[in-house]
Amino acid sequence: MYVNEYRRICELTSSNDHSIDERLEREIKLARNIQAKLLNGFPRINGAEIQGISIPARLIGGDYYDFYRLENGNIRMVIGDVMGKGIPAAMLMILTRGAFRSASESTTSPAETLAAMSKALYQDLRSLKSFVTLFCADWNPITNVLTYASAGHNMPLFVNGKEKKIVDPPKASGVMIGAFSNQVYEEKSVKLEENNMIFFYTDGIVEAENKNREQFKHERLINILLEHSHKSVDAIKKYVVEAIHRFTEGVPPKDDITMVILKIHQESNTISFIHSKE
Amino acid sequence: MLELTVQKEHSDRTIVLNVKGILDISTAHLFEAYIQEIENIEELIIDFSNLEFIDSTGIGMIMEAIYLSQEKQFIIKLKGIDEPIHSILETVGLFKVLEAVQGEVV
Numbered sequence: 001m002y003v004n005e006y007r008r009i010c011e012l013t014s015s016n017d018h019s020i021d022e023r024l025e026r027e028i029k030l031a032r033n034i035q036a037k038l039l040n041g042f043p044r045i046n047g048a049e050i051q052g053i054s055i056p057a058r059l060i061g062g063d064y065y066d067f068y069r070l071e072n073g074n075i076r077m078v079i080g081d082v083m084g085k086g087i088p089a090a091m092l093m094i095l096t097r098g099a100f101r102s103a104s105e106s107t108t109s110p111a112e113t114l115a116a117m118s119k120a121l122y123q124d125l126r127s128l129k130s131f132v133t134l135f136c137a138d139w140n141p142i143t144n145v146l147t148y149a150s151a152g153h154n155m156p157l158f159v160n161g162k163e164k165k166i167v168d169p170p171k172a173s174g175v176m177i178g179a180f181s182n183q184v185y186e187e188k189s190v191k192l193e194e195n196n197m198i199f200f201y202t203d204g205i206v207e208a209e210n211k212n213r214e215q216f217k218h219e220r221l222i223n224i225l226l227e228h229s230h231k232s233v234d235a236i237k238k239y240v241v242e243a244i245h246r247f248t249e250g251v252p253p254k255d256d257i258t259m260v261i262l263k264i265h266q267e268s269n270t271i272s273f274i275h276s277k278e
Numbered sequence: 279m280l281e282l283t284v285q286k287e288h289s290d291r292t293i294v295l296n297v298k299g300i301l302d303i304s305t306a307h308l309f310e311a312y313i314q315e316i317e318n319i320e321e322l323i324i325d326f327s328n329l330e331f332i333d334s335t336g337i338g339m340i341m342e343a344i345y346l347s348q349e350k351q352f353i354i355k356l357k358g359i360d361e362p363i364h365s366i367l368e369t370v371g372l373f374k375v376l377e378a379v380q381g382e383v384v
Contacts, residue, residue, distance in 0.1 A: 083334040085303055129342060131334075133370055152370035175371030179341070180378070203366075207333075254302070255333065 028087070032060045035090055038097060043067050043075050045141060050075075051233040052200075052260035053241065061256035062089020063202050064096055064132075068104040073141065076104050076113065079200040079260050080134035080153060083178075088130075095124060096132050096177075110136035111149040111187040114174065118151065118183040125178030132177040135200060139192075144264060146198065147189040152176030154203065157222065161195030161229040161263075166222055197229055197236075197263040204255035208244050216247050233261040282308050291320040298328035301336030309339050319352050327358030337370055344372075348379045 039054050052065045062082035070076055078100050082089040096117070103116035113136050125131055135156065137148035150172040158167045170188035177183075192198070201221075208216040220243065228239050240259060282305035285296040295312055299305070316322065322343065340356070347354040354376070359367065367373060 081334060083338045085335075129338060131338060131341065131370075133334075154369055173369070173371070175374050179371065179375045 028059050031087070031090065032056075035060050035093070038094070039065065041067065043069065045075075047264070047266035048141065049233040049263045049265065050077075050261065051237050052079075052258070053237055054256060054258040055241070055253070056090075056256045057204065057253040058086040060087060060090040061085065061258075062093050063204065063256035063258035064093045065200070065258060065260045066097060066100055068101060070104070070138070075139045075141065076110070076136065077139065077200070077260060077262070078113075078134055078136045079202065079258065080132050081202045081204075081256070081258075082132045083130045085255070092125070092128070092130055092132065095121065096134070100134075100136075109149075109187060110138050110147055111185040114149050114151045114177070114185045115183060118177050118185075119181055121177055122181040130178060134177055135172075137198075137200075139262065144192040145189055146192055146262075147187060148172055149185040149187045150174050151183070151185060154201070156198050156200040157218075157225060158190070159197040159199065159225050159229050160193075161197055162193075164226050164229060166226070192264045194264055194266055195229070197225070197233075197261060199225055200260040200262075202256060202258040204253065204257040205240070205244065205259065207255060208248050208253060208257065209251055210248050211251055216244055220247065233263050236261055236263075281305060284309055284312050286312060291318065292323065293319050293321070294323045294325060296325045296328065300331045301329060301339065302331060302333040303335040306335045306339045309336070310342065313339065313343050313346060316346060316350065316352070319350075321353045321355065322347065323355045323357060325358045326356065326360075326363065329359075329363060332363055332366065334370075337367065337372060340367075340372060341375065344376050344379050353380065 042050055042052065054061060054063045054065065062085060064082065065079040068076040080096060082092045082096060099117045099120045103113045103120065107113045107116050114134060133152035135148065135150050135153035137146055139146050151174045155171055158169050160167050169190040172186055172188045174185040175183055206216055206218050206221060221240065224239055224243050228236050237259065244257060282299040282301055287294040293316060297309065301309055324343065343354060
């Protein structure tokens with residue numbers, strides 16, 4: 001009798017585990033859809049193009065990008081990387097998104113935005129032993145000046161499409177979000193010209209590994225950007241993603257892969273926001 | 279297979295942790311175990327001479343060691359960091375955090 005009872009309990013537990021697995025899988029898929037929706041709005045700009053993509057290493061990811069249209073007509077953009085991976089990182093990514101949108105309402109520059117986000121997120125990130133790196137930039141479509149600040153995030157790549165070369169604008173550096181509550185960030189700016197392209201990215205691109213554990217590295221990325229700099233940002237995005245897939249030869253990615261590309265076509269631009277159907 | 283080994287040398291009131299391999303999301307808990315057991319020391323030296331790769335979770339572990347040094351009042355020194363990893367730590371601002379917490383960077 002005891003053996004039968006034990007078997008019954010085992011069967012019930014096993015069936016219960018199975019339904020929990022199914023429910024978890026469903027919920028993760030829903031979470032993935034939510035995240036994909038949140039990463040899907042791009043400004044449509046006459047005279048310039050902007051596109052982005054984020055490919056999580058796991059089902060959902062901790063990389064983040066966003067755009068915000070400011071009252072003065074400028075576009076504020078942000079790209080970031082939350083410490084860790086998977087569901088925990090995705091939860092903090094949503095927290096970061098809320099902080100960015102809220103800070104953008106009340107601040108007038110990228111450095112101020114990062115400082116406000118640092119203040120808002122510090123306690124949560126410290127208690128969770130986590131941090132976020134962010135690069136924030138304001139682009140003025142009339143003057144084509146890009147003003148930017150970094151909270152522990154790598155600088156984007158600046159491509160001069162006319163001369164087919166990478167240029168080094170002033171470097172902005174700063175501490176990651178989550179280290180201090182009252183952090184001040186330095187701000188730099190650069191004047192963009194026709195055929196300039198700015199490639200914002202997270203380290204998952206250059207650190208993608210192949211079977212021999214070699215990394216994709218900046219050189220390969222730069223070569224692709226220079227080779228295809230005359231094409232649309234959508235095409236360039238696809239070339240980069242395809243090149244990483246070819247290089248990694250099916251090795252599962254260790255980190256999320258995220259990029260935002262801004263390309264200037266003419267000196268003066270007008271803007272509206274769209275939601276991509278991708 | 280876990281790809282991190284940590285060798286600990288304890289002498290007087292100094293601990294040296296020799297970190298070898300990959301400090302990432304899959305191995306960070308091994309490093310964290312050594313950090314969490316630190317008590318009553320004056321100095322922690324983390325030797326990264328044999329560190330091959332670090333990701334954001336690994337950087338988070340170094341941050342934890344830095345905050346612990348503040349809480350438990352010991353000096354922390356990072357050594358043997360190669361140029362690519364130094365560049366990553368510099369970009370995220372880790373040395374600035376260390377400087378602010380301890381007032382010195384080694």
